[in-house]
Amino acid sequence: MPRATGRPEGVRSSSINAADILSGGSKATSRILREKDLWEREQEFEREKERWRREMEGMARCRMVEAKQEAGLMLDDEDDAWVPAEFENGIVSDDEEGGKAAEEEDDDESSSDESTDEGEGENRLYSKKPRRQKHNRTDDNAALHKEWARIAPDLLVAYLEHLAQEITHPADSADVHHFKILVFGADKAYQTVVPQRSEDSAAVALARIGCLPGHPTRPRVAFEIRGLEQHRQLRMALPSCTAMPWMKAVCQLSNMKYRESLRESFGLALDAYLAILRDVQKLVDKELGRDEKDWYAKYACPPCGNKLPGEKKMDPERMHASDGNESQKRLLNSGHTDHRDLLPPTFWISPEDVDKFADEVKRRDKGKKKKKTEEEEEEDDGVCPSVQTWKAERAQAEDVAYTAIFKQTGVYLCSCRHGIVEFIEQMIQSGEQAKYCLAVADRILEIYGEDQLLATDIGCSMKETIKKSSLGNRMATLRLRVVVNAFHGWAHKRECQLYNHPLFLKGLGIEDLEVCERIFSSLNGVAHAVRHASHFHYIQFITLHLDGLRRDKYGALTKFMRNNHRQSIKIIADNTKLLAARKETSKDYVSWLEDERAYYKALRKESPLDQLKTKYAAVRLDLEVQQLALQKFEATPARELATRVLGAATAPHLLESYKERERIIAYRKLTNLDKRAAALERDLGIERWDAKSPEFLAAQQYAVQRKLILAVQKLERLLVARLQELSRSHLRRVGYKERKHLAKAITRRGSAIRNAITNVNRLRAIHRPGAPKLSYKEVVDMGYSAELDVLKESSHDILHKPWMDRKNREAQTAFFKLERAKEELDRLHHEIPRMQDWVDKEDDIYDSAIERLRGTPQDSSLGVSPRGLAVYLEREAAARRIQNDEHRRVLDEIYRDKSYTGPRPPPTHVYRPRPRALAFRSSIATRSSPKDGMDVDEEAGMSVAPDDEESSSSEDEADEGGDDVEGIARDFGDLLVR
Template sequence: MPTEYSPCREIAQAPDEEANIALVRQGLLGASPFLPTLAFSLDLLEFYYCLRRRHPSVGTQGFAKVISAFHNALYYPKLQEKLAAAFDVYVDLKERLQKKTDVALNRVGDNWRALNGCPCCGFKQHNEPMLVPARLHAMDGNNSQKRLQGVGHTDEREFFSDYFIPPEQVDTFADEVKGTRRTAPATGPPVPDSANEDSDSLPTSNQPATKCTDSWQAANASAMGKSVTQVFEQTGIFLTTCRHGIVEFVEEMIKSGELAKYALASLDAIMKTYGADQGVGYDIGCSMDSTVRSTSLSERAAAQRLQLLVNAFHGYAHNRACQLKFHPLYRFGIGIEDLETCERIFSWLNIVARNIRHASLYHWRLFLHICLKQWDEDRYANLSKFLLDNYRQSLATIQEYEYELTAFQKLTGFAQDDFERWLIEEAAYLEKAQDEPEEDLQQVAYVENLLSLQKAQEKYGSITTVEFQTYTPADFASGVNLRPAALRARELERRAAQRKLEIAENVVSDLERRLGIEDRWTTTTPAFIVAREAMDKTEFVRAVEQLEGLVVQRLFELAKANISGTGYKMRKHISHAITRCSAAVRKAIDKYNELALLQSPPRPTFKYEDVANLSWLADFELLKESRSDILDRPWSSLANREAATKHFKVLRAREELVRLNVEIARLQAWVDHEDAELSDSARILRASDPLLAAHIDRLRCIRRQVNDNHRKRLQQIFVLPGYTGDVFISVESSTSVDSSLHDDAGDGDDVEIDGDDEVNEEVVRIGDLIESLSVQ
């Protein structure tokens, strides 16, 4: 292998395992526990550990090839196996050191990380105002982190992570939702019953005429199908995070899709760990709210005032009645939080998917654990940026919308109380709205079939009339073509028209019998006129639903178009899909506008630019209503609804300021507490355990740089015009590096980097570090 100073060295065989101890003292780690012949430098393993945490797609094989190429050595497969073995030992040593450090810092006990991982959520201070909800969470499932069944079966090791809820604890909720099954989307294929055997599944909403669950269909067992769940042992993960993005709990989805038991287990863990007044965002929170009330969690959820909400972006595709009850915009105390945190984490975790698909269960959990730890560290480094950005956004919202609302109120005479009253009136109306009576539906069907019968009679009459006109003596004399093939074709056409006429006549007769109609309706019959108007309204509602579905589909495609890591071919495919969908949306708008003018009263028409506005999705249900008194009410006006929306955004922005003031005080207290805690622990341990003390002292230096950066950003918040919280004076460490270098620490997550450029940069960094290690 390489030179004498290479980070990967061949060594002479040693007589026993004590050789590894001697190697470690020299800064090397053997590739086997007994008689090692190859060792890797600890610096190299630490570098790969850091690289793997920050760029999980770099596997051991690729890294081993880079080492070989850098040293102009021939790569051989055994090198990758030995590197993986040494890396496993090194990671195990790191985990053992972390546990020992946690004991020294008294960071032990059940759920310590979940309780204290986010200081903005958990580091409560004396005399702080009470927040309701006390904490905000988001939960969702993702099916990218699959693991093939049967792979790595010889690896019997078990990896414990305090992120994961044990599968046996999750399975206690397996029988809570038997018999409820999420329906297949209207545009998709029917779901076979066999796909749901022996498994609970995501609930359907109990609200009337809702499509919430269908609009945001996750990868449940029905959607996945048995072929997928039989191939994979782990089919993904179910995640729970705080509003700042720090992970709280993770569950393995085993041989199934996103079942209700995972959500119930997460809610159970949230209530046990964090207590009362918790707010949880879920893409089908409306359905889950009904489900919780029918499970063993019902009484505890009610006693602890658990609030279930729908994520902001997902919520815009739910119906209006659902939005008024579950959307964060209309819920007290939520602030400007969108509860879409899980989607951002999944975007990061998708990078590791390719390296854990064929991994053993030990490595599957291990590499997810490593990635989650890095994600949490990055989110901790971004806490002060989160607070600063949200404070600025809230102040800007208040300043902009309050000015517009004041002008609107002067122009219209409406007051703020009117906006609140409109919301109550609209919710009450939608709650009382019911489906059309069965008799009305049958009368509409009768009219539709009468019109079909009329068309069938006209078709059959036109064929027989043409036939009699064709076969006259004069036509025979003029040489009409009477070849047998032509005669057969005309006869087949006549018979087909006759069959359609007979079928239409039978259907109409059957409906007349059911409805008790003795005299067949005509176009002048009063009942026919009423039913025809209802039929026109039904056609209009279908046009609205088609337009709504196309707009939601367009949102899906736009959301996917800019996902980091999407390949060129997929981006090209999505681009074509957006173009096609846009054309379909324009065609649907034309159809809607044509039917809107025929309604009584006429509905408003729209341009393509109008439906491109996301907030307009909330008005689809209103367009379907036909009662003129509803359209005359103030809350049905699009301008008034837009003003009301801005009013609620101002309310949520003011609530956000209150929550941010509390979180700012918590973060300020935490950074001072942690710096003192690490310093005191290192000082106390210097006499009894100098090596552990040195490690904690190194950790203190790293954390002090991050905490000093927090202090700088907090000082920026304190001087913001409009800041309403307490001001804290904090002094940065005089021994830390220039804090100006850390002004943007952790901000890189907001910038998309092209995948190829990122890989090239990583390879350059690998070469620079290995070169520096080689000359030491």
């Protein structure tokens, strides 16, 4: 009997005696049978396990392919992750011209993040041609990256020398060796001869002439730094433009054949270039005095950070918004052969710092797993539906797909209200969890100190989470406030809104705190580039895009303030007019709010006995309804009941059996309700209340009221959520997956809304028999606050409260909007001088740093060329000056606005357009024909006229897109000045 592998110990064939078998002893036989059975079952189990494993593998593969398709990677032939090993060579060496060179270069394909070692060995047997000697990609890459790291300091020196044009080539020196190399610029490829000193490596020699090699030691191609910079700039603005499309375009322009190896070399050169820039940035930060820890978190946004001496304190001091986004996923094991470690800039919160909070959250969540019935959920006043959804989605996110497929599942970020990112975290193998927000709160408390405000979409529950965490004490002493952001807030329960919605909170201005969503809409572009990237590239490219984003948002700061100023003025004007027509005073509106808060508080504080009584009355109500329904059902002939479902021509016996089935179902419901009523009676310690007793009638009336209010509120929430989803689904850049998700959500909401309407109608029928029924169409057309009218017909106390009346509620909203707009103006009166002060000083800071560097001797302790650093800084300063000039112009526009009542700069700082820019502008104006409508004489004046024609609601896009001739001339003028 052959021994099978994997057989459990203790079941041994030798333990069976042959004599036993021959003698036919029943004991032995049954033992054999038992053993055989066990053996078979075990085999079956093994087979099942194998089948299951394969299935899981297949699923994982499908998901992987799906993810790749989504990232657009499957469309290209060079996707080699799924190509069996035997074809791996074929892909790269199908390059006919100079196959050898290509193959050799291919040895260095380390930067190919998608490549994996999977499937080797197994497929080796079927290999069509002898493979090259097996090499370990991880080791190769480690060696390659080590080389890059070794030459990095030399590259930095050579790059800055190149910038300073300090390179001298002793042409006739015997020390100099020349080599030829193919160089790629941004739009052309050419061969060039590179002089190389004996002490320099080829890479350094290239860097001296403004190129970077595609390989640290054996470069075959090089890339102009200008081209790399162009690619970097493009990528900051359009993150989905990766190395491949760029290289394809360059090849097309220079009549070269695109090869995969070129992309890889370009990728390596780009890594080297970005590493140089990181080092330069460190030096520059030091020169500018920005090397203090967390400098960027504090001062990257001047309106938030540049506090002026003697200014009045604000509450909140600074507003932050945080949210998670699951687009920036990275597949597990992607680029697993790339072990480089990128020390991320300080605004990345490390996973270790995040995990400090992991246990705190888990501990408390455990007890809450109890599943709730729909009824209970409806009754549950404590938790907002958005929080419930959030929790459900998180739970779903913990599912296999995430942990098995993705390493990074997205990012969680925190930004100030102006959209300048303060912190970012990687979400690792999990959905959005409380720990990410806790880590952000921790940083906020640590860096910004007192009176901060943090908004998230589940602020209401997050507030409690932070309170109960180890941050609780600091939160209280430093008065950190946690709120819900505005649009998300409308989907929370009314009670939650009264405490957490920006509209009802003092000091928040007209800020909606939805800034993260706007950042994500731009950051989503990175998703494609990082999905299959190594961890190094993941951090590098997200950081690169955030740098671009920070630059853009800085440039838009004054426009943000100008638009907010205009908007606030308009809100004040509109709402003052609206409120003037009403008899209430501001005290009334505030007291309504207090009253409404008190109502919900009382509702929550209902004694457990009262709650039980209400619940009991509600169940009894349902029971009665069900009994009535059943009576009606019994009395109706089968034909009448069933023809609608089965058709008129159905045989009578079929109709009868249909009715019977339905009756059984109805009875079951009735029995369930009866059981629940009995259980509650036991809890309350009562006999079944008589349906006519006054106690029961009162409780029942209250129960109906309450159920009706809850039902209508639920309907309202669903309608708001639906409106939000509808508007999102029409967005242009919503991804395929998200569109699908939204479509599903909208359909789901559709049926949820129908159910909610049915519920409201049912309760209304009890409460006020004969009232007209609401229809789906009617409700959906109504918009979202009108349904409250439904409630007015009720006779209950609560429903007579002024704040339950729609008109009153609208007035109250107008009042709070007015209040918030006034606060916004106050905040702007802080932010505008801060910004003015910043732009006044910043250019000088740059200038003096540049001057200092220019005066530094070449052999200083700096270690690099001070002149080169000065040139770099000059470029940066020039770009910044363009932004600052624009800020001065917009600030001036604000000061000219008659409605502006805030502080103004001293007369010495009043904005004057640069004279040369003006000369350029007027020259353009003179050249254009007078019928263009440009008044030449006026144009030559000393000041720039404010863009009056811009509509007051002009958004950033309108400003950026609608550049007129004047604006372009202004920009050109700025260029001329430099």
